[in-house]
Amino acid sequence: MQVTLSLLPTLANLGLPYTLVRFLPGEQSKEIVRDGYYSVFTLVLVVSSIISIIMFLCADSIAGLLGCSGKMIWILSVILPVECLIGVCIAVLRAFQKINLYAFFIIIKTYGEVALIAYLLLVRKQGLVEVLIASLVIRVVIFIALFILIGFNINICIPRFSQIKEYLLFGLPTVPGNISSWVTNASDRYIIGYFLSTAYVGYYSPGYSLGGIIGMFAMPIGFIMPAVLSELYDTGRISQVKSYMKYTMKYFLLITIPAVFGLSILSKDLLLILSTPDIANNGYLVIPFISLGSLILGVTIIISQVLVLTKKTYISGTSWILTALINLLLNIIFVPRLGITAAAASTLLSYVFSLIFMGYYSLKYMKIDVDWLSIGKCTLAAIVMSVIICIFQGNVILKVVIGVAVYSLVAYLLKVVSPKEFGLLKEMVFTKAS
Numbered sequence: 001m002q003v004t005l006s007l008l009p010t011l012a013n014l015g016l017p018y019t020l021v022r023f024l025p026g027e028q029s030k031e032i033v034r035d036g037y038y039s040v041f042t043l044v045l046v047v048s049s050i051i052s053i054i055m056f057l058c059a060d061s062i063a064g065l066l067g068c069s070g071k072m073i074w075i076l077s078v079i080l081p082v083e084c085l086i087g088v089c090i091a092v093l094r095a096f097q098k099i100n101l102y103a104f105f106i107i108i109k110t111y112g113e114v115a116l117i118a119y120l121l122l123v124r125k126q127g128l129v130e131v132l133i134a135s136l137v138i139r140v141v142i143f144i145a146l147f148i149l150i151g152f153n154i155n156i157c158i159p160r161f162s163q164i165k166e167y168l169l170f171g172l173p174t175v176p177g178n179i180s181s182w183v184t185n186a187s188d189r190y191i192i193g194y195f196l197s198t199a200y201v202g203y204y205s206p207g208y209s210l211g212g213i214i215g216m217f218a219m220p221i222g223f224i225m226p227a228v229l230s231e232l233y234d235t236g237r238i239s240q241v242k243s244y245m246k247y248t249m250k251y252f253l254l255i256t257i258p259a260v261f262g263l264s265i266l267s268k269d270l271l272l273i274l275s276t277p278d279i280a281n282n283g284y285l286v287i288p289f290i291s292l293g294s295l296i297l298g299v300t301i302i303i304s305q306v307l308v309l310t311k312k313t314y315i316s317g318t319s320w321i322l323t324a325l326i327n328l329l330l331n332i333i334f335v336p337r338l339g340i341t342a343a344a345a346s347t348l349l350s351y352v353f354s355l356i357f358m359g360y361y362s363l364k365y366m367k368i369d370v371d372w373l374s375i376g377k378c379t380l381a382a383i384v385m386s387v388i389i390c391i392f393q394g395n396v397i398l399k400v401v402i403g404v405a406v407y408s409l410v411a412y413l414l415k416v417v418s419p420k421e422f423g424l425l426k427e428m429v430f431t432k433a434s
Helices: 002-012 016-023 030-057 059-066 070-095 099-123 128-154 164-171 174-195 198-234 238-265 267-274 277-283 286-303 305-309 313-338 340-365 372-391 396-413 419-430
Strands: none
Touching (some): 002 030, 002 070, 016 030, 016 070, 016 198, 030 059, 030 070, 030 128, 030 164, 059 070, 070 099, 070 198, 099 128, 099 198, 174 313, 174 340, 198 238, 198 267, 198 305, 238 286, 267 277, 267 286, 267 396, 286 305, 286 340, 305 313, 305 340, 372 396
């Protein structure tokens, strides 16, 4: 149900929330901002409601495909438009870089949902239907709060849809790409379940989630960069755009390169702590592939900002379609023969293709400076860290602490980041572009 819910808004929102992130930051007219937001809000509401009604009417058929009850599909059909509208509201917070508010609502949504579900399952002994209702309740509360907050700041108006054609031209090409991204990220679980068994999905998912922790470092980049860079690009500050992209890449790799090494070396030990011996023994080889793939995906996100700025979203959409097809084909061929490790390797190879494809076209529109010397130093420091971790005999937590200390010391001695760059990092993280 969660995987399905992660797909449906991609279809229903027509790529319009991301369009707001691209177009609103550099817009000076409050009337255009107001009309843009309410136009997108209204159109997404209409489209998501139509899909919701179809789901409601076809609940039994959909339930048969997903192996659940029709009542769960009814609840899911109500969650859909609420989730889509939350996405529109969140996009406005992203566009105007209201990071504190964004973080607040995401934390409330996540932990509020977990707390309510835990209460229903552990205290009230309720079932999955009640869990879905809890998810709906939390989303409704969050949506109402967001809608009131945004309405208070920009006022409510009747949309004129004056910019909607331009918005759709930008947003619609991202829909196939978003669906393909979902296929790349989620279809392997379906294929593993079909060719092997549900048990192997259970072996695969914890390792995939742990390796995907690297993506945690890419999330702030994907959140902040489009709004910041759009404002700079639209006001002609191209050199500043290039500088931000260069140092974002450097700082991202400074953190993720040692993380990939550490997760790969400690994969089995970490899974033993977080799951069962059976899962650890069967799923630990998934982690190195997924963690490296997540690093490559983060680099791709940074490079692909050029396509967002130049409004070439059809290129990124094409890239993700090809990436998904490659991933799907590799999974179908190799998972039945080589098991869940092949699924992880297929994800890595598909991300490598995406990086090459989007990197090629991005560099045609804007040259991006890459600090190769810094990348080499980070890799060297991570290798030294890995050797120390392998030699040291102790518990996992202590190994992690020692690994972080060794990497930090070696990176400092190699002068990976200069004092001047620390100042720039502070500006990039804490200061709004102006």
